[in-house]
Amino acid sequence: MLILVIDDDTELCQLLAEFLRREGYDVRAAHTAATGVQSAQELNPSLIILDVMLPDADGFSVLRRVRQSMQTPVLMLTARGEDIDRIVGLELGADDYMPKPFNPRELAARIKAILRRTQAVPDETSLSVNGVNLNPATREVKVDGQPVSLTTTEFDILQVLLKNAGRVLSRDDLMEHLYQRKASPFDRAIDVHIGHLRRKLELGRPLIKTIRGVGYQFVRSSTGDE
Numbered sequence: 001m002l003i004l005v006i007d008d009d010t011e012l013c014q015l016l017a018e019f020l021r022r023e024g025y026d027v028r029a030a031h032t033a034a035t036g037v038q039s040a041q042e043l044n045p046s047l048i049i050l051d052v053m054l055p056d057a058d059g060f061s062v063l064r065r066v067r068q069s070m071q072t073p074v075l076m077l078t079a080r081g082e083d084i085d086r087i088v089g090l091e092l093g094a095d096d097y098m099p100k101p102f103n104p105r106e107l108a109a110r111i112k113a114i115l116r117r118t119q120a121v122p123d124e125t126s127l128s129v130n131g132v133n134l135n136p137a138t139r140e141v142k143v144d145g146q147p148v149s150l151t152t153t154e155f156d157i158l159q160v161l162l163k164n165a166g167r168v169l170s171r172d173d174l175m176e177h178l179y180q181r182k183a184s185p186f187d188r189a190i191d192v193h194i195g196h197l198r199r200k201l202e203l204g205r206p207l208i209k210t211i212r213g214v215g216y217q218f219v220r221s222s223t224g225d226e
Contacts, residue, residue: 001025001046001047001119002027002043002044003025003026003027003047003111004027004029004039004043004047004048004049005028005029006033006039006040006049006050008031008053008054008055009051010031015104016029016049016104016107019108023111032056033055033057033058036048036050036054037066040062040070044072046072046115046119047074048072048074049075049077050063050075060088063094067093067151071149073095074094075095075096075114076089076094076097076098077098077100077102078097078098078099079099085097086099090188091196095114095153096113096114096153109180110179113179114153114179117156127159127162127163129162129165129220130221131143132158143200143201143203148200151196154200156178157193157197158197158201160177160178161208161216161218164218165218168216169216170215171191171216173215174190174215174216175189175190178190194210207219
């Protein structure tokens with residue numbers, strides 16, 4: 001599987017390439033926003049590691065352009081403590097984020113968690129709950145018959161919610177399933193992805209309930225009943 005690293009720190013790119021190649025990945029690097037977008041379009045990588053700080057533009061602009069035509073998983077690298085960068089990245093469609101400096105082993109674990117979902121043999125059973133239809137084989141989602149475009153992580157969260165419609169799933173449940181880690185008190189990844197799903201799916205009716213202090217629940221019927 002090919003990983004594209006977009007970061008202007010050439011030394012870091014070399015170290016990442018050496019480490020990830022030992023983990024069994026093919027790795028390419030780009031050091032500017034322009035070459036990063038071009039490489040993403042030409043190489044169609046399995047995953048993109050994208051730094052927020054680039055010399056010619058920020059990583060957010062790269063993410064916007066990538067998301068115009070690709071649903072490739074994106075893991076963003078952010079400055080430690082810059083919570084706003086993480087939230088903005090997730091809002092624009094990033095799948096996960098890591099603060100710099102980071103432990104390479106943790107990065108490898110994050111990559112494996114993302115790729116395990118995207119490369120897994122799909123469960124062929126289609127799901128249909130409250131007007132939302134999800135086809136795991138084609139990774140297509142429709143709401144009341146109309147197609148909806150979701151990122152890789154949004155699709156996977158929706159699939160878990162639909163499989164457990166009517167049940168309340170905690171943030172830890174979702175984090176464990178998607179990322180193989182528990183949610184930290186300041187980890188907003190699941191919350192942001194849930195917000196995206198609501199905006200894309202809820203056409204005049206509530207579909208995903210927030211159960212305060214517990215987690216989230218996909219509503220079984222249009223009347224709002226569990």
